[in-house]
Amino acid sequence: SQQGEEDPQALSIQEGENATMNCSYKTSINNLQWYRQNSGRGLVHLILIRSNEREKHSGRLRVTLDTSKKSSSLLITASRAADTASYFCATDAGANNLFFGTGTRLTVIP
């Protein structure tokens, strides 16, 4: 079974608005990663946050991690139409492989 669960499953916003996606996981982790996938393509790594970090920024992306609640959030500020994609969180669950959630499908309307 997959380790992470994202919510919402789908999100539709206007260009310029902020988009927030959440991820919950089940077991202890070493790090949590967020990936993006455009339709028909492979996944692209966005950001990695370690278990001892609480917040991390990269450009318009902000990721938070709450290990006590086993949850993470991805915030995309000032969204653009090009941000339209599916977003997945992935956790290592202490192993060398990554387990992905079911994803949030983001649509940014121009």
Next chain:
Amino acid sequence: GAGVSQTPSNKVTEKGKYVELRCDPISGHTALYWYRQSLGQGPEFLIYFQGTGAADDSGLPNDRFFAVRPEGSVSTLKIQRTERGDSAVYLCASSLKPKISPLHFGNGTRLTVT
């Protein structure tokens, strides 16, 4: 090469046939992963290689699935006696250092079993 390359990009086969899917990882990446993704779902872990050996094959659904990486670079995922339920996108990813480095994914092979 610049990224992970997977061939073919699309494969249509008949039920019961054998298929091979190929992955060329990024040069120097010792870790290689195979995932399977069904429509509307996240990638499902199949197998992980560290070098030439399969370090974790716990995700392979049954003994019809097998993967090799004989020289620690290119990997082949082999599926015997294909079933319609095997239809999915098969993704390959490589990483410089497992656990601390991000995964670099190919664009996948879309397998359709008719």
